[in-house]
Amino acid sequence: MNAPFRILDWPTEPEDALGLALWNAVSLARAMDGVAVGEFQVAGVEIDSRDVIEGDLFFALKGEAMDGHRFVPMAFQKGAAAVVVDRPVDGPHILVKDTSRALELLAKAARERADATVIGVTGSVGKTGVKEAIFAALDRSSRGKAHRSVKSYNNHVGVPLSLSRMAARTRFGVFEMGMNHAGEITALTAQVRPHVAVITTIAPAHIENLGSEEAIADAKAEIFSGLQPGGTAVIPADSPHFARLRDAALAAGAKVVSFGSAPHADVRLLDAVAAPGGGSLVTADLGERRVCYTVAAPGEHWIANSLCVMAAVRAAGGDLGAAGLALAEMEGLKGRGARTELAIKGGGSALLIDESYNANPASMRATLAQLGATRAARRIAVLGAMKELGDFAPAFHAALAEPILAAKVDHLIMVGDEMRFLAEELGKSGPGALGKGTSFAHCGKASEALQALQALGVASGDVILVKGSNSVGLGAVVAALAKQEG
Template identity: 45%
Template sequence: MTDLWSRADLTALPGARLLGEPGPVGGISIDTRTLAPGDVFFAIRGVASDGHDHVRSALSKGAAAAVVAEGREAAFSEAGALVVVPDVLAALEVLGRAARARTRGRIVAVTGSVGKTGTKDALRLVLGRFGATHAATASFNNHWGVPITLARMPEASRFGVFEIGMNHPGEILPLTAMVRPEIAIVTSVEPVHIGHFRAIQGIADAKGEIFAGMEPGGVAVLPRDNAHFARLAAHAQASRAGRIVSFGEGEGADVRALRIAAGADASMVEADVMGHRVAYRIGMAGRHVALNSLAVLATVAALGLDIDAAASAYAAIEPAEGRGERARIALPGGGEFLLVDESFNANPASMRAALATLALTEVPEGGRRIAVLAEMGELGEAGPAAHTGLAEPVVASKADLVFAAGPLMLNLWPHLPASIRAAHADHASGLHDAVADAIRPGDVVMVKGSKYTLVSKLAASLRARFASADKQAGTGRAAQ
């Protein structure tokens, strides 16, 4: 194993004192549930938990060392090697900056109101065809997620892909300064987290912060069809970016979709990538996925890589957990249903995209489309109207039954046809039994909502309940 960091690197952290001898460093961790032997555990103090409560567990699981705050080391003096620092999160940020400084890899950063995680994952897959590509496997896009993703980047990486998120103005600035991308992508500007902004223009300005950290002469990749393209372009032009590359379906896009044939499980795209024609298959559903593939190909072109090879990689793409993941689940009495798990998070744009994909999903004879919708958060005063505005997309989704959760969904409920209103509950937990009882063979069940609603537990309960019932029935069939 090649050490990710050396003993000297750890002792070089600002104000660091080493107690004990660390083992070889293979990774960085802030979570003992996923810690691997050889990881250095950073005891970050968060809003809900303090990493110092888990230091002994980390060291007992084989952590190479634990980075702890000055004054807390006495509690772990016999547990293993410690790196004592004035500020644990600041130490992680320093290590992240050191990783950025030492790499010769090409660095890409992605932000956007919707689609940033999917685009980051697609870039990891596509760029992986050309060399070792480093990117977080989860949505590590905040004040601790970005530095830990940097700190985990092997020195030999040919490419690094970083997702940068925000809930408030000013949050992207320090993160893009750490990442220092040579290519920065904005997937979209939509009224997501609008409750923290006076107007959607403020969201565009916050997303535009990503260009402030760009390397000189870098490339800004922007959504040409978005209503806030000009505002984003102004931010890019005011930065050190050398040029702007746009993507979309409109005539002015540098990377333009000539045709998108969106299907229930996959899509076909024909595109013009700055004069190069290419046709390719995307191995997952969603028109929004097809549009964001244009941003990926724009990045590939900016890096001077083979566009055809990159496009062909898209056939192997699969949805991540909670982001359109599909599972066929056996029912105890025979037959099966299709679970479409969109439960990772939700906002008005992603909700519409998920409903549009539900409309494309084929339903066998006797089956129905069932939409389980939990409310969307961080919309502020726009929340009630945003939920009312889902009525048309829900009807267009061809949903036969709708289950809704949360007080904000009461704004949608009376605007739906009475024939499709199945049940409403104050919390997603109140729908578990009702949804399970309603499912019949051939049904397609799509689950979508904001993370705080815990609607993901409803999706998990459907998997567990029917897998368990199926096992008891002795059919031997389970979720696939």
């Protein structure tokens, strides 16, 4: 009679004493030095009234052109349990002096209350994908007790918002940090206070504001200033700025773990071969052991990303087997490599590669190489301008001619004023500069690019790459293609 009851017993843990709600009125008022009006609990935190769902806490932030207090009624209509405001309103709320400062204070309280291992991720290329892969690995091994910043919430608003959403029961937190000026990551890492700080790579993104790759490396290395005592810095061994990053990490008191194919890498690539159905089979040396795993995402850059993920997961005390499974299952993200089969009228399909969220010289080259390695009846590239390159823009855009040629692109559509430098480079040898039977066109905006693509026609067996800086608006081209399939 007693055996069944022993089987049903569940071991208790200290975290069982923690509340299930994300926040309640008392804890919110205490954290933000505000006054709670009403009794309530919240399950989420939101700053955009359009995204509010039932049970959320809505922050009425004030910007240069918009005051979030205008949207308090909408937030309540959509089910907000309470709002954070700097003036009294009808309905449950926390009254504070400054809503932006209140969000930072709530982020600080969330970071302090969670007994979690925290990983911070930055880099010129690949930080969102690496962040997602690290999260997937840690979430699997912790049985759902991992938390991360969603989308690209990596700036002065996105980071505190992401922290404020971290539950008290979280075991692992993964946060992305971005920048386009020196000093920005210093402020973000002070909030995140990571135990593991990851730099994916250094490339000439935002070089307009920083002036050189060395300055970019220094700005990314600011992440080490927030490392907790005894923390680990994960850095790219193959980068020409490796020594610079290593010295910055050591100066911050970090343990340094490097990844890559260089002989001195701590997580070192031994072999990588194409996997059936796409992706790669990777063998890596971790010093005390070797691991073999599959990377579902195609491209050589994802082989390097996977080594970074393995290094970060090991440094955080995670499970490497779970990391391998996460990498094997992880699909491309919207705007960052998502692949969609488009049904074609009359039969067959075309492949759409969505890289519309961001672009810089390094990621353009990597993605074009990936396009060149993809089997296709025709390779079509819709490439948008790369922003924030300043005086370097002409040379970097013109230099894309070489990887386009190497990828054997059949049809090229260029979008944005900066792309005129590439058009001029390709025009030096006439329309056939990309090879026999190729064509290229230069458009001023995304809508014109879509028209050019429609005029060209999408046929069965085509592979269409859409990539550019987010401000170019090529996401609309992706959406239109997906909507018009068939």
